[in-house]
Amino acid sequence: MILEHTESSEDRAFLRESIIAMVRKVNPPENLLERAETASAGGTDTELWSALSGDFAAPALAVPEALGGVGATFAEAAVILEELGAALATVPYLSTFVATEVLLAAAGCDISDKWVPRLAAGEVTATVIFDPVLIGDHAFAEQSAPFAAQQTPDGYTLSGTEEFVIDGATADLILIPVRDASGCTLFAVEGKHLRRDPMRTLDPTRPLAVITAENAPAELVGTVGDAGQSMARARDLALLAIGCEQLGQSKTVLNMAVEYARERTQFGRPIGSFQAIQHKLAEVAVAVQSAESAVEHGIWAAAKGTADELSRAAAMVAMACAPAAVLAAGECIQVHGGIGFTWEHPAHLYYRRALSSAGLLGKPQHHAERLLELALS
Incomplete structure (x- = not known):
């Protein structure tokens, strides 16, 4: 291999x-x-x-x-x-x-x-549904938990609904946390026992789905009420993983914009020689370098850091990579001019992915607040 x-x-x-x-x-x-x-x-x-x-x-x-x-x-x-x-x-x-x-x-x-x-x-394949509390959706979380569990003579059943589940329409196994008075408990449900409706979202390249469980048979993962730490680590790893994707997207559209600025001529010379274009590309390059630095720190934290160090690193990755991806894709469209706005050019797909991923597991503002809390604790 x-x-x-x-x-x-x-x-x-x-x-x-x-x-x-x-x-x-x-x-x-x-x-x-x-x-x-x-x-x-x-x-x-x-x-x-x-x-x-x-x-x-x-x-x-x-x-x-x-x-x-x-x-x-x-x-x-x-x-x-x-x-x-x-x-x-x-x-x-x-x-x-x-x-x-x-x-x-x-x-x-x-x-x-x-x-x-x-x-x-x-x-x-498998996917994970995250508790709203973990990703900063406190307004929703205070109203009700997305899923509820019921113990039966044969085990457990789950009922509830959640949107924007990554690869939810095709996953063979879905891990679902349930929050109640005992804490956070994790259950595993096979996809065949759930209603799964693909979502048409801003980003057509990221398959998302609405997951609905109606007394779906579920298996307990671990013990009742002990999944809080493992789900927090899962959230942090998911943020790092999305950050890695965003870094790759940022580098791609930056290279795309630089190549076009070298090739496209206006007034007898490449548009990359104009100061306005140079400033745009330089700003993107700085943002991409910052995102790459945050990702490298996150890689270290995932392998050797403590739980708190991983949480801090994941928050920094979310704060650095999401804005970098949005900026890089947006400026790529601007550098390309009219062709960048067309459906046939892929720049809009990168911009859609950047906007969609930026709020997939909490907005950057939430992660900035979480980082502050971790730093002060």
């Missing part, structure tokens, strides 16, 4: 080159609009996912070797996430990675032992 040994920076560079080559082969950039239409209908790029879960063993990255995984770290996953983000790939890697991490935190329980090897092999 390509990912058997990826400890050094040289191996990460080789991994990056391999991922880029494979993505471009399976999904040429000129097919991006076609792929966006497939994703907007709730579909997944099955060919790309087969390649990722086959020779690349991408779903097995964070899984220990004893459970059929590669035993790598978040550093390797970050490379894949960045390049998939750069291509706006419509595969369930991000959602499955986070869900696998949640199940690994409950290692030893039946549900984890049952699903983790299958997730590592790429046989199934």
Whole structure:
């Protein structure tokens, strides 16, 4: 397998080159609009996912070797996430990675032992629903929890509804937290027991869904009331993962804008020679460099940091990467001028993804407030 040994920076560079080559082969950039239409209908790029879960063993990255995984770290996953983000790939890697991490935190329980090897092999996919409290949606959280659990003689059933679930329409397993007087309890529900409606959103390249459970049979993950810490870590890892995607998107549109500024001529010279264009590109470059620095710190925190250090790093990633992606995509459109506003040009897809991802797990303002709280605690 390509990912058997990826400890050094040289191996990460080789991994990056391999991922880029494979993505471009399976999904040429000129097919991006076609792929966006497939994703907007709730579909997944099955060919790309087969390649990722086959020779690349991408779903097995964070899984220990004893459970059929590669035993790598978040550093390797970050490379894949960045390049998939750069291509706006419509595969369930991000959602499955986070869900696998949640199940690994409950290692030893039946549900984890049952699903983790299958997730590592790429046989199934999974996603996670986040409690509104964890992502700063306190107004909604104070009214009612999205899901409620009922204990039955045969186990548990869940009822409730949640929107904007990443890859919710196609995931084989969905991890759902329930918040009540006992605390936060995590349940696993197979997708076949849920109503799953694809959503048409601003971003056609990110499959999102409305998940509805009506007395759906559920399996307890861990013990009652003990999922708070594992879900907080899952939120932080999800923020880092989205940040890696946003970094890849930012670099892509920055390069796209720079190349166009070199080629497009006006008044007899490249538009990149005009100071106004140079200022735009320089501002984007500074934002992208700041985002990359935040991501590198996040990679360290995920591998070696404490829970508080990971939370701080995740908040910084959200604060740096989301604005950088929005700025980079917006300025790319401006640099391209009239062609940048057309449907045929991919710039608008990057702008849509940037806007959508910026609020997917809480707005940057929420993460700034959370970072302040962590710094003062």
